[in-house]
Amino acid sequence: MSEKNYTYMVEKYPNLLKYFASKNPGFHFVLISPLLGFFLYQSLSLNVSFLTVVGTLLAGVLWWSFLEYAIHRWAYHTHFKSKFMNYFLGSFHLYHHAKMEDRRVYNAGFLMVYLMAPLILSPFYLLTQSLALTSLFGLGVIGFYFFYECVHFLLHYKAYDSGYLNWIQRYHFYHHEKRPDKNFGNTSDLWDRLLGTFDSRYRDYNLSLKAKKTLITQDKESHGLTQS
Ligand SMILES: [Zn+2]
Numbered sequence: 001m002s003e004k005n006y007t008y009m010v011e012k013y014p015n016l017l018k019y020f021a022s023k024n025p026g027f028h029f030v031l032i033s034p035l036l037g038f039f040l041y042q043s044l045s046l047n048v049s050f051l052t053v054v055g056t057l058l059a060g061v062l063w064w065s066f067l068e069y070a071i072h073r074w075a076y077h078t079h080f081k082s083k084f085m086n087y088f089l090g091s092f093h094l095y096h097h098a099k100m101e102d103r104r105v106y107n108a109g110f111l112m113v114y115l116m117a118p119l120i121l122s123p124f125y126l127l128t129q130s131l132a133l134t135s136l137f138g139l140g141v142i143g144f145y146f147f148y149e150c151v152h153f154l155l156h157y158k159a160y161d162s163g164y165l166n167w168i169q170r171y172h173f174y175h176h177e178k179r180p181d182k183n184f185g186n187t188s189d190l191w192d193r194l195l196g197t198f199d200s201r202y203r204d205y206n207l208s209l210k211a212k213k214t215l216i217t218q219d220k221e222s223h224g225l226t227q228s
C-alpha cells in the first residue's frame, strides 16, 4: 500500500471502474434494482408467519453486517502470496486507502453484486432448499448492503458534527488514517468487538485536515462549485 511506484489494476485499466466501482450509491441502486425486483417477486409467493418474515430479513441484515467486516478484513486487507490477487483485490480497497480523494471508487460496481450474490446467498439456500425464502433473505442482505454503500458514500461526502454519521465517520477515518489493521466495520463496531480488532482510541480522534480535504463537499468548495 505504501510502495511508491505501486500501480493498481484500476489505474492501468480504468474501464474496469464501470463494472466494479461506482461513484454514487443512487446509480448503483438503479443497476441492482432488477435483482431486488426478482427477490421481491419470489418472496411474494411465500406463505409464512410475520415472525418468519422479520426473522429472515434480520438474518440477512446480520449476514451482510458480518460479510462487510469479513471482506474488508480478510480479502481487502490481506496480503496474498499470489501477485495477481494483490494486484486485483488492491484495486477494490487499498487503492481507496491510497487515493481517498478519488470518488470513482467510493462504492462497489453493479457487476460485483451480480457476481457475489449467488455466492453470498448459497449457504442459506443449501440450508433451506427454498428459493422464495432465500430471496427474502436476499432482500435483507442486499437491503443492508445498500445501506452500507450509502453510509460509505456519506462518510466521504462531508464532515459531520453529531449523531450516527459523526460516530461512524471517526470510526472509519481512524481506520483510514491511523490503524488500517483495526476498526474494519463500516456501519457498526459489532464484529470488531467480537473478533478482537476493536480500537477504542478512535474516540479521541478527529479527522485530519488532509482527510477533510478529500471530502466531496470540500472539493466543490475548493473549485468554487455550488452544490446542485
Ligand atoms: Zn472509506
Ligand SMILES: [Zn+2]
Pocket: 072, 076, 077, 093, 097, 175, 180
Ligand atoms: Zn480498509
